[in-house]
Amino acid sequence: MNQMADIQALERKNAELKKEASKYQSALGNAIDLQLSDDNENNSVNLKKDILSLQDSLEDYVTNCKGDIELDIPKIQALLKKYGSQTVVTKDQKPLIKAVLQRYVIEQILDYANSFIGNPGIHEEMLYGIETTLLFSTEQLLEVMTDLADRRVGDDDTIKLLNIKLRQQIFGALGNRGFNDMINVDKKIQRHEFITYFKDVLNNEIGKYRKIIDPFQKKEVEDMAADIIQKLVKLFLFRFQVHEPVANHHWCKYGSQIDDFMDGIWEEDEIDDLIVDVCYFPLIAQGFVNNKSKCQIYTPAKVITKHR
Structure with a gap:
């Protein structure tokens, strides 16, 4: 009987330890979760x-x-x-x-x-x-x-x-x-x-x-x-x-070719003939410098254009 009681006590203790470990693991998970809710x-x-x-x-x-x-x-x-x-x-x-x-x-x-x-x-x-x-x-x-x-x-x-x-x-x-x-x-x-x-x-x-x-x-x-x-x-x-990664702002330079990272007033069939005259609000994005094709865009750059 004593042996059985000891086993049950150990099982209870083990369950408590698992619960405690789970609590700390959960706290650790929250501490290192980088996603924003x-x-x-x-x-x-x-x-x-x-x-x-x-x-x-x-x-x-x-x-x-x-x-x-x-x-x-x-x-x-x-x-x-x-x-x-x-x-x-x-x-x-x-x-x-x-x-x-x-x-x-x-x-x-x-x-x-x-x-x-x-x-x-x-x-x-x-x-x-x-x-x-x-x-x-x-x-x-x-x-x-x-x-x-x-x-x-x-x-x-x-x-x-x-x-x-x-x-x-x-x-x-x-x-x-x-x-x-x-x-x-x-x-x-x-x-x-x-x-x-x-x-x-x-x-x-x-x-x-x-x-x-x-x-x-x-x-x-x-x-x-x-x-x-x-x-x-x-x-x-x-x-x-x-x-x-950290979001950054990027100004489009005068003379830049119009692309998908920009927002302005133009017709699709004239894009090839347009360049940036003034960028008046920067592109806000993650990872734009390192890899433009995979960067996350929050808002495109706002630009005024002119013909070449």
Whole structure:
């Protein structure tokens, strides 16, 4: 009887151990699962939706460049030249003018963000410096994790996947909360310093190219800047990093042949005679540089074309 009781006790213990092992295996599986769930805001469907929303916001911010709006054509011409276009622009070429201004807005915002984030030592002790500090710390952590995987003997694959999972989790958090309104020491909510400062910088910069005369319209348009800056920075600097492989943006160069990675206005029978004049929103894709035929496209590049 004692022997039978011992066997039953061992069986119960074995069942408990299996259950415990299953729990840990499940947790491990979740830890290294690189796929984004259907309810994740960064999955491909939600990401595409938010990219398209940003495109609409940029178009509204630039305006239709008609009516009570003054255009500085020489400065707009200089912008076109900066992006390689050889087209001589006139005030009647509204689609081209809007396109080059949208391109400029995107590049200006990315410059603002990179200059801000690239100086963590300046901001790390400030309330508005959490993002820069976290990005700097994450970069260091990922480098050390890579060294651990490459320079220490072991046959577990988990550590290699963990590096990716860390990136996904941290950049997912930044994509959710990065540059959101801040809670100050008095527990009051205020707009993030980065957004507040560069909202005015962007409005002043774009105002050099298209001046809105009507004060009501001017305020309405310039109030969009804060939301656009936040959306764009979150997408390009944070949320693209959540994907594996990482999603990137790619600008189509002036003179490029029209292809399936582009979106614009043309007839099928004239594609062979068209080239890119200005790319005003970049291609967003995974693996585009390494293998174009197998890359995953989130949104195609938006381009204005011209005949050869």
